[in-house]
Amino acid sequence: MKKLSVVVAGTGQIRDVEMQPGTTAGDVLHQLNLSDYLLSKGPNEPFFAATESVYDKVKDGEKIFASTKAEVGVLPLCA
Amino acid sequence: MRVKDLGTRPAPASLREMFSRLARGHAPATPIQRREMPYWQEYGWSRQANVYTGNYQTQYGAFQGWIEQERSGKIDFYLYKPSDEIRSHSHWTCFQHRGNDWYLVHMAKEPKDVDSGIMTIERLIKEAYEG
Numbered sequence: 001m002k003k004l005s006v007v008v009a010g011t012g013q014i015r016d017v018e019m020q021p022g023t024t025a026g027d028v029l030h031q032l033n034l035s036d037y038l039l040s041k042g043p044n045e046p047f048f049a050a051t052e053s054v055y056d057k058v059k060d061g062e063k064i065f066a067s068t069k070a071e072v073g074v075l076p077l078c079a
Numbered sequence: 080m081r082v083k084d085l086g087t088r089p090a091p092a093s094l095r096e097m098f099s100r101l102a103r104g105h106a107p108a109t110p111i112q113r114r115e116m117p118y119w120q121e122y123g124w125s126r127q128a129n130v131y132t133g134n135y136q137t138q139y140g141a142f143q144g145w146i147e148q149e150r151s152g153k154i155d156f157y158l159y160k161p162s163d164e165i166r167s168h169s170h171w172t173c174f175q176h177r178g179n180d181w182y183l184v185h186m187a188k189e190p191k192d193v194d195s196g197i198m199t200i201e202r203l204i205k206e207a208y209e210g
Contacts, residue, residue: 010192012117036191043201044138065118067195072170072203073187 002060006032006039009067019055026050029066037066118194119146131193135201139164139208144200145181146193156184156196168207 006015006028015032025039025048038047039054041064048054058064089095119126124133129148134141135158143159158165160180165171174182184203190196 007118009118009194009198012115012120012194014113014115040198043136043198044205065198067118067198068191069188070186070190070195070199071188072173072184072199 002055002058004028004054004058005061005063006034007063007065008032008034009037009065014063021055022053023055024048024050025052025054028054032066034066036068038069040065040067117192119197122197124197135197135204137201137204137208139204142204144197146196148193154190154193154196156186156200157181158184158200162207165204165207168203170203 001018001020004017004019006017007013008015017028017031019028028039029035029037029050040047041058041062043065048057054064114121119131119133122133122136124131124144124146129150131144131146131148133144135144136142142162142165145157145159147155147157149155157177158174158181161171161174161182165174173185173187175185177183184200186196186199190199
């Protein structure tokens, strides 16, 4: 088991979770009822894919971020 | 007589404190209150009404920014004097000049909060510098 603190963008609220090996980003977001969010270790790190195991990528007690999906662009000029 | 009793004297304060601590055991842990604050606040942005000023912070430097949250809830993100690296990014066409070297960063998918927008732009700046 590992403990994880998820900082929710927009509020700064910190949600603590405890997870078992194999827990994915999608599992964490679902458990926290943050379906429109993405998890990352911070803006300098890529987002976790929903099916990616967060358990393997974080240390026990680490703080990560949940932010809403956003994309720079002017459709259809930008991707 | 091989041993001569010289009487007693108090032990040094440091020794007395050490033995006293051993007798008491560990002091109860003091819970430390952690700070729960929005990303913008934690990273030094300031807010006046619906306007935020601060810097987009990346490992490549801090980039001056300005954010305005409209009454409708729409959030406009501005960047001051984008660097050559940012101007060379594939999303440069998404930056609209608004005068005085300020550029509006157009969002195809808008963030729901200021924090997410700041992180999106910081991620874009990082991409620009990493080619």
